[in-house]
Amino acid sequence: MxxxxxxxxxxxxxKTTTAVNLSDCLALHHRKxxxxxxxxxxxxxxxxxxxDDEINKCMYDVLCNKVPLRxxxxxKYPNFFVAPSRVTLSAVEQFLAGQQGRETVLRDAIxxxxxxxxxxxxxxxxxxxLLTFNALRASSEAIIPIEMSCFSIQGLGRLLGTIELMQERTNHTIAFRAVPTLFDRRTKYSWDFLDEIRRHFGDRMFSTKIHTNVRLKEAASAGKPISRFDTGSLGFFDYDQLAKEIIAEEPKIQSIKTVESPLKTxxxxxxxxxxxNAQNVQLVGDFNNWSPNQIYLENKNGDGDWNKTLLLPKGRYQYRFIVDGSWVHDKNNQQAEYSPYGGLNSVLEV
Ligand SMILES: Nc1ncnc2c1ncn2[C@@H]1O[C@H](COP(=O)(O)OP(=O)(O)OP(=O)(O)O)[C@@H](O)[C@H]1O
Ligand SMILES: [Mg+2]
Structure with a gap:
């Protein structure tokens, strides 16, 4: 996820136009x-x-009254769910102020x-x-919409500084990227500004630009995502492009998915x-004298989640995986030691 x-x-x-329409376009691509x-x-x-009458509980209840997020x-639409807010949410900052763990309430709820x-x-x-801080602590990624106007650059430094400070303080990293919004391709100004933003963000930018499109405004007023309002509009085309750009990254993100290993069952x-993407994954360790070609992990579901269960007597072991010939430590196991032959060996105590 x-x-x-x-x-x-x-x-x-x-922000809101991006959040709503990106969510809906992802849902159209069968993402929940x-x-x-x-x-x-x-x-x-x-x-x-x-x-209002569709709202049972809102985000205030989750953050302040410990109501389960579920x-x-x-x-609202197939695959598209909304956890709504009400004006009461403005009381969250005051409610949580001074409480321990106030910056991770949302992360825990999620x-x-x-x-x-x-x-x-x-x-x-x-x-x-505090609300934005909670969001950043809960997220692995951030999208920063930047309006193509001269004032939009002001304050950006503060936002990026906040993200950096949080990363340093909490060891929680966020991959952030900018997306240009309210882009008017007829004006030289928009193009010049886009160059400036590109200088600022480098490769931390989406290729997609969101153009100014009055249908997006009209859709919001009608209470509809653009795909339910006008699929012939430029606004729909742009947000669908953004969704596709995000979906295209899924294999990369999944390859760093963490699993619990080793798991005592x-x-x-x-x-x-x-x-x-591996063809075969083996396990070697001091329990088999580090001999390859003996213990093969299985990828039964074909989803890349290779596993193998072994009965091991009590003891302390070092081990590694061999993924398509490369000896690697177990990234999901925090316990590891430097090997005298180089690299890391994972450590397991039974
Ligand atoms: N690409 C666009 N084309 C035309 N109108 C747009 C576009 N993007 C946003 N708008 C309109 O601009 C206004 C502000 O947009 P939006 O509410 O998404 O910004 P926001 O960053 O969420 O604002 P806030 O900071 O108040 O939460 C809204 O009326 C919205 O309909
Ligand atoms: Mg908004």
């Missing part, structure tokens, strides 16, 4: 998506067409639904307060290695 914040403290740069509205203005809730989402969705998209408010110790 990918958790992506749509964030920028600048107001009106297209949860859009979480983290803005007390509730624009994402309204633009998705959620009516009980909140409204299924744990419960992390196997239910392919994507969670977080629409952030236009400020860097009733049948023995289960070794697991996630290697979707």
């Amino acid at each position: 990918r958790i992506i914040s749509v964030v920028n403290q600048k107001g009106g740069c297209g 998506v949860l859009l979480i509205d983290l803005d007390p203005q509730s624009n994402a809730t309204l633009a998705s067409g959620i009516k 009980s909140v989402p409204v299924e 744990q419960q639904v992390k196997n239910d969705f392919d994507y969670i998209i977080l629409d952030c408010p236009p400020s860097i307060g 009733e049948r023995g110790i289960q070794f697991r290695c996630f290697a979707p």
Whole structure:
């Protein structure tokens, strides 16, 4: 599952428009998506067409009253779920102030639904307060919409500084990228500004640009994602492109998916290695004198989740996987030691 914040403290740069339409376009591509509205203005809730009487619980209840996140989402369209907000969300910062763990309340709440969705998209408010901090702590990725206007660059440094500071302080890394919004291709200004943004962000930018398109505004007013409003519009084309760009990265993201390994089960110790493109994966260790061609992991479901369960007597072992001939340590096992022959050996205590 990918958790992506749509964030920028600048107001009106297209965060909500991006969060709603990207979520919906991902859902159209058969991804199961949860859009979480983290803005007390509730624009994402309204633009998705959620009516007040459809809301049972909202994000305030999750963050302040420990209501399980699973009980909140409204299924608006197939695969497209919305966890709505109400104006009460503005009280969250005050409620959580001074509480221990206040920056990770959302991350903890998301744990419960992390196997239910392919994507969670977080629409952030236009400020860097506790709500935005919670979003960033919960996310592995962030999209920064940047309006193609001269004021939009101001304050960006602060946002990027906040992300860097959080990464240093918490050891939690976020892959962030900018997406140009409200782009007017008829003006030289937009193109010049795009060059400036590219200089600033380098390869941390999407190829897709979101053009100014009045149909996006009209769709939001009608409480509909653009795909339910006008599929012939440039707005739909752009957000569909953005969704495709994000989907194209899935194999790369999945290859760094972590699994619990080694796992102690009733049948023995289960070794697991996630290697979707591998032809074969072996296990070697001091339990078999580091001899290759003896223990092969199995990829029964063909999904790249290789595993093997072994019965091992009590003891302390070092081991490695051999993935298509390369000796690698177990990335999911924190315990590892330097080998006198170079590289790391994973360590297991039974
Ligand atoms: N590409 C676009 N073309 C035309 N109008 C747009 C586009 N993107 C956003 N808008 C309009 O601009 C306004 C602000 O957009 P949006 O609400 O998405 O920004 P925001 O960053 O979420 O704002 P806030 O900071 O207040 O949450 C809205 O009226 C929206 O419909
Ligand atoms: Mg918004």
